[in-house]
Amino acid sequence: MNDWGSRSHLQLLVLIVATALGIYLCYRLALPFLPALVWALTLAILFTPLHRWLEAKLKRANLAAAVAVLVVGLIVAVPATFLGQRLILESAKGADIIKTKVESGEWRRVIEAQPRLAPLADWIERQVDLPGTVRSVATWLTNTAGAIVKGSLVQVIGFCLTFYLLFYFLRDRRLALLSLRSLSPLSEAEMNRLFLRVEDTVFATVYGTLAVSAIQGLLGGLMFWGLGLPAPLLWGMVMAVLAVVPVLGAFIVWVPAAGFLALEGSWGKALILTLWGGVIVGGIDNLLLPILVGNRLKLHTILAFLSVVGGLMVFGTSGLILGPLALTITSVLLEIWRQPAVDLPTV
Secondary structure (H helix, E strand, O other): HHHHHHHHHHHHHHHHHHHHHHHHHHHHHHHHHHHHHHHHHHHHHHHHHHOOOOOOOEEEHHHHHHHHHHHHHHHHHHHHHHHHHHHHHHHHHHHHHHHHHHHHHHHHHHHHHHHHHHHHHHHHHHHHOOOHHHHHHHHHHHHHHHHHHHOHHHHHHHHHHHHHHHHHHHHOOOHHHHHHHOOOOOOHHHHHHHHHHHHHHHHHHHHHHHHHHHHHHHHHHHHHHOOOOOHHHHHHHHHHHHHHHOOOOOHHHHHHHHHHHOOOOHHHHHHHHHHHHHHHHHHHHHHHHHHHHHHHOOHHHHHHHHHHHHHHHHHHHHHHHHHHHHHHHHHHHHHHHHOOOOOOOOO
């Protein structure tokens, strides 16, 4: 008889240690692929309704999954990759132009042309190594752009892996869910609760991020329009797209614009744009995202904020999803300890 009752304490201890070691080794094996796994799972959850519709129409699981992956790639990956790389390169070029203007002393001539602002140039030179600061920022942007260009192959591989995994997540989602249910010590109702909360978390995080990014783009575009800068609608849309990407952000657009305004002598406009971009556009992200995510998940704003920002700090870009997921799963498990499961519809 090979059941729990027949095992000695030593056997149980060995089994627990071996299982924990196996889980740890599996985690280490999956760690290099964590971003691809997280984004593939996220896209699978978001586009499952599309895949279900395709399955009903095409009657073939492989074909439906392939078409769904192609549609997701056209909607998400292609525009985001192209726009992100182009804007990083353009920002690096803009930084080089600003560096040239600062090092040539043009900024000082602009200030000295207005006698009231002449003391400002002396104060800036005493307090700040402006050429050195601008040179450092320009070098960082140039290196970042170079790293992105050199890393294009790595990014392509990462995208291919994400969509490779997405194909199987969509095609075999029922089998995967059944496997998780069979391995889990939780009851069917408890697993239903967990799956539904995970789905809610992904939807809340993704749609909350998109909503906040749209607001950031709107605010940035309005300020460009108010200051008379060219193409405010275009640059507002660009800032909205960049705000979706945690590593980039809307600052890639408004920081060079503020620099150009300052070098042209429009110091008031440059100051307004800097304050608006840094305080309003930049701060709205940390203010609204936790509120939107927290309301959908019924979490306190502080917990939602910590899960999003902490996830980004620990896991990088994939932490945008992993942070809230970790908090959600932990809270569900604590609820299961605290109260009996209720019957929920099967996912």
